[in-house]
Amino acid sequence: MYTPGIKLGIEPTIRLDQDNEAQPDGVLLIEVALEANSRITDDDYIEGALELVAEIAASSATYxxxxxxxxxxxxxxxxxxxxxxxxNQLDWSQLHDSKYISLQTDVDGIIIS
Incomplete structure (x- = not known):
């Protein structure tokens, strides 16, 4: 399903700060026109506070x-x-007051964010 103003990205590059660039497995980016906190730069990097970042981790899980x-x-x-x-574990965290809070499943086994 496509929603105008919302983009899903696979293996994009995020310019976090001067010392950090990340290439997560997936992201959710809401366009600036919808009052998003992030944007795609002219050189195709993502900058700003993305709504969601996802990683699939095997040997990199600790990192x-x-x-x-x-x-x-x-x-x-x-x-x-x-x-x-x-x-075989999913860790889903949501930022609250500058801290990540782990989201838990409800009684039906669903995580609501």
Missing amino acids: DLYDTKKAYKRNRIQEYIVWQSLE
Whole structure:
């Protein structure tokens, strides 16, 4: 389903800050016209606080859950999902007051963000 003003990206490059560029497995980007916090630059990088970033992690799970997560928190990425494929575990965090809060499933096994 396509929603005007919302873009899904696969393996984009995010310019987080002077020292960090990330290439997550997927992102959700809401266009500036809809009052988004991020944008696509003229050189095709994403800058700003994306609404959602997703990673599929096997051997990189420790890095994605700690170092990458810190960089995303510092740059106000609103939601961060890490699928730990070897552990068959999903970690979904949402930014609240400069801290990531882990979202849990409801009684039906659904995560609502």
